[in-house]
Amino acid sequence: MAWDFETEPEFQKELDWIEQFVREEVEPLEHVLGSQYDVHNPRNQKLVRPLQAEVRKRKLWACHLGPELGGPGYGQLKLALMNEILGRARFASVVFGTQAPDTGNAEILAHYGTPEQKKQFLEPLLNNEIVSCFSMTEPHAGADPKMFKCRAELKGDFWVINGEKWFSSNARFSSFLIVMVVTDPEAPPHQKMSMFLVPTDTPGVKIVRNVGLGTEHEETGEHAYIRYEDVRVPRENLLGQRGQGFEVAQTRLGGGRIHHAMRTVGQVRKAFDMMCERVLSRETQGESLANKQMVQEQIADSWIEMEQFRLLVLRTAWRIDKYKDYRKVLKDIAAIKALMPKVYHDVVYRALRLHGALGLSNEMPFSAQMVESFMTSLADGPTEVHKVTVARRVLREYKGTDGLFPSGHLVSRREQAIAKYGKLLELEVGNL
Numbered sequence: 175m176a177w178d179f180e181t182e183p184e185f186q187k188e189l190d191w192i193e194q195f196v197r198e199e200v201e202p203l204e205h206v207l208g209s210q211y212d213v214h215n216p217r218n219q220k221l222v223r224p225l226q227a228e229v230r231k232r233k234l235w236a237c238h239l240g241p242e243l244g245g246p247g248y249g250q251l252k253l254a255l256m257n258e259i260l261g262r263a264r265f266a267s268v269v270f271g272t273q274a275p276d277t278g279n280a281e282i283l284a285h286y287g288t289p290e291q292k293k294q295f296l297e298p299l300l301n302n303e304i305v306s307c308f309s310m311t312e313p314h315a316g317a318d319p320k321m322f323k324c325r326a327e328l329k330g331d332f333w334v335i336n337g338e339k340w341f342s343s344n345a346r347f348s349s350f351l352i353v354m355v356v357t358d359p360e361a362p363p364h365q366k367m368s369m370f371l372v373p374t375d376t377p378g379v380k381i382v383r384n385v386g387l388g389t390e391h392e393e394t395g396e397h398a399y400i401r402y403e404d405v406r407v408p409r410e411n412l413l414g415q416r417g418q419g420f421e422v423a424q425t426r427l428g429g430g431r432i433h434h435a436m437r438t439v440g441q442v443r444k445a446f447d448m449m450c451e452r453v454l455s456r457e458t459q460g461e462s463l464a465n466k467q468m469v470q471e472q473i474a475d476s477w478i479e480m481e482q483f484r485l486l487v488l489r490t491a492w493r494i495d496k497y498k499d500y501r502k503v504l505k506d507i508a509a510i511k512a513l514m515p516k517v518y519h520d521v522v523y524r525a526l527r528l529h530g531a532l533g534l535s536n537e538m539p540f541s542a543q544m545v546e547s548f549m550t551s552l553a554d555g556p557t558e559v560h561k562v563t564v565a566r567r568v569l570r571e572y573k574g575t576d577g578l579f580p581s582g583h584l585v586s587r588r589e590q591a592i593a594k595y596g597k598l599l600e601l602e603v604g605n606l
């Protein structure tokens with residue numbers, strides 16, 4: 175009976191170490207440093223590099239990778255248990271070498287890259303010497319990549335790229351961009367596009383502005399609006415085959431979505447912990463907030479939703495390890511992608527409100543978490559699109575009936591039951 179919700183004692187020891195290390199050493203970083211992607215900033219280097227060295231010494235560096243790429247090859251279930259701890263702290267993924275979008279970008283480089291591309295782009299990326307950017311969405315179209323217009327034309331030995339991309343996260347810190355571009359406009363929709371490796375300092379790559387989220391200040395925005403103007407890259411900078419852009423993007427997004435969900439479990443838990451602490455500390459009308467039944471309902475709903483979400487994430491991770499094929503878990507990944515923003519939003523909303531005015535202020539993290547919950551409903555595709563995936567795949571497991579009445583029709587079922595057992599019970603239809 176291989177159905178088990180326990181963690182092996184040996185791995186639990188690692189998780190305990192990670193928990194303490196993240197709380198004590200990593201969580202403080204977000205209060206004294208800027209972006210975790212600003213890897214060349216001397217302040218980041220001073221504080222982050224020694225912590226990364228400790229993680230490497232403990233053999234916990236880049237746990238999403240298999241041994242062929244220098245990771246321990248733990249698989250997705252162990253990674254989920256780790257990521258829900260790392261998800262609490264903004265710098266934790268960088269300290270442990272598992273930060274998006276570099277993980278997904280490394281995955282496609284490992285899968286589709288040539289030996290030269292791996293040497294130039296993948297090796298420094300895996301060592302966090304540099305960071306990368308995935309540049310796909312365009313200002314006029316996001317959820318439907320078939321509408322992208324950014325174009326590359328082969329001129330001699332160079333591809334020349336022209337067009338606009340939008341919400342290219344971390345481009346301002348990146349050393350290279352992976353750009354999805356139309357190379358074959360006349361081909362069938364899913365074979366029109368190709369993927370390119372573009373060093374960010376290539377002439378013609380122009381960051382129009384760095385867009386921020388919510389009320390974030392313009393200067394700290396991290397989602398670049400990029401104009402590609404006659405950007406020339408050598409023909410060998412094509413990643414994968416010409417026309418294979420969609421396939422390459424899909425390879426990257428499966429893992430990316432579940433890793434986000436794993437980390438989101440950590441953020442939801444963080445808001446939930448704060449909510450519980452607050453209601454036990456605050457009094458109103460002569461008693462603790464925790465004694466009010468409407469407050470208790472909020473605690474109960476939050477715990478139930480958080481645990482349901484966590485279990486779905488863990489089961490999906492387990493299924494990825496079992497099948498070793500993302501295509502077999504598309505429904506599961508789409509389901510957690512669709513559930514994530516709702517659970518994140520609802521738990522944070524309750525945590526914010528139970529802290530009163532303080533909860534809404536910029537002295538608590540809830541407003542930022544609330545914006546992030548909306549982010550999880552958009553980045554890597556909107557919730558609606560993922561729900562459609564779930565529904566379509568679920569419906570593949572069913573078929574319609576040819577009969578006048580549905581198969582659950584009680585009168586018909588009774589007739590069938592009597593036909594089967596009636597003789598034994600001496601019953602006839604209409605004689606019940």
Ligand SMILES: Cc1cc2nc3c(=O)[nH]c(=O)nc-3n(C[C@H](O)[C@H](O)[C@H](O)COP(=O)(O)OP(=O)(O)OC[C@H]3O[C@@H](n4cnc5c(N)ncnc54)[C@H](O)[C@@H]3O)c2cc1C
Binds near residue numbers: 316341342558559
């Ligand atoms: C914080 C953040 C970071 C991001 N980082 C990156 C990045 O690094 N690289 C990158 O390329 N992109 C990035 N994105 C872009 C992201 O992938 C897109 O926002 C997403 O694909 C949706 O595209 P859109 O914003 O153009 O929305 P649209 O395509 O305009 O859709 C708008 C809304 O329409 C509805 N909708 C869309 N399609 C359907 C449908 N089929 N059925 C029903 N309703 C639908 C949904 O409510 C959707 O939210 C990021 C986005 C955010 C918010």
